[in-house]
Amino acid sequence: MPEGPEIRRAAALLDATLAGRVARRLTFARADLQSRARELEGRHIVSVRARGKAILTRFEENRYLYSHNQLYGRWQVSEDGRQPKSRRSLRLSIHTGGPAAFLYSASDIAILMQADLASHPYLARLGPELLDTAVDEATVLARIEDPRFARRGLVALLQDQRFLAGIGNYLAAEILHHCRIHPAARLRDLDADRRQTLADACLALPRQSLATGGITNTLSRATALQQRGASFEAARFQVYRRAGLPCYRCGRPIEKARFVGKTTYWCPACQAKEA
Numbered sequence: 001m002p003e004g005p006e007i008r009r010a011a012a013l014l015d016a017t018l019a020g021r022v023a024r025r026l027t028f029a030r031a032d033l034q035s036r037a038r039e040l041e042g043r044h045i046v047s048v049r050a051r052g053k054a055i056l057t058r059f060e061e062n063r064y065l066y067s068h069n070q071l072y073g074r075w076q077v078s079e080d081g082r083q084p085k086s087r088r089s090l091r092l093s094i095h096t097g098g099p100a101a102f103l104y105s106a107s108d109i110a111i112l113m114q115a116d117l118a119s120h121p122y123l124a125r126l127g128p129e130l131l132d133t134a135v136d137e138a139t140v141l142a143r144i145e146d147p148r149f150a151r152r153g154l155v156a157l158l159q160d161q162r163f164l165a166g167i168g169n170y171l172a173a174e175i176l177h178h179c180r181i182h183p184a185a186r187l188r189d190l191d192a193d194r195r196q197t198l199a200d201a202c203l204a205l206p207r208q209s210l211a212t213g214g215i216t217n218t219l220s221r222a223t224a225l226q227q228r229g230a231s232f233e234a235a236r237f238q239v240y241r242r243a244g245l246p247c248y249r250c251g252r253p254i255e256k257a258r259f260v261g262k263t264t265y266w267c268p269a270c271q272a273k274e275a
């Protein structure tokens with residue numbers, strides 16, 4: 001499932017492809033949306049931005065196309081406007097006469113006016129966007145101190161976009177390992193130092209991932225591993241998808257396990273205690 005940095009990169013690609021152009025034609029798999037395509041056709045596309053795991057394409061006159069990638073959604077663009085070959089089902093396409101964008105497999109799509117955004121069931125409940133440069137450590141720490149979130153197991157809470165927007169499965173595993181926090185620990189189990197460390201990592205790791213194309217390992221280590229012949233996939237993570245391999249910090253094998261409803265990767269030595 002795509003996480004904040006991956007959605008953000010998809011939005012940046014769509015923005016570079018579509019912004020400033022006129023949407024000549026839109027196609028929707030759903031008939032109810034297709035019947036409303038004319039609300040957007042012929043209008044300029046202003047911008048494409050990520051909001052949590054959703055993407056908002058803004059058109060002239062405060063009109064928006066909302067799409068959420070869900071588990072398997074995937075955007076593709078083509079410079080010549082032709083549809084890329086895919087075995088996935090096409091849900092939406094945006095044609096400009098030049099480049100075009102295609103959304104496959106994701107069915108959570110809506111045409112909205114600006115006034116609808118504040119009451120949209122997904123958008124209205126999103127927590128602070130970790131990849132927005134305006135979101136700072138104090139904002140994240142205030143969220144961590146909020147008693148509403150004190151009792152939930154962290155590996156699940158971190159992936160709840162209502163808590164903080166931008167973290168999914170791999171980032172949750174990497175952040176908890178980085179902070180030496182047990183996957184099932186709760187915020188109320190953490191002392192002030194650990195809360196601070198967690199706030200720092202919740203900003204730093206997603207931002208590093210965005211900047212590096214997905215690396216959450218220590219950058220110097222990831223570089224050294226790749227220089228020794230490791231693939232990008234093998235070098236990018238500290239614990240995620242590394243079950244059975246030694247922890248970089250203590251040497252004990254990383255384990256794959258399920259805590260509070262989420263399958264994750266962790267080091268039983270470095271992340272031993274729930275406090």
Ligand SMILES: [Zn+2]
Pocket residue numbers: 247248249250251252267268269270271
């Ligand atoms: Zn370890």
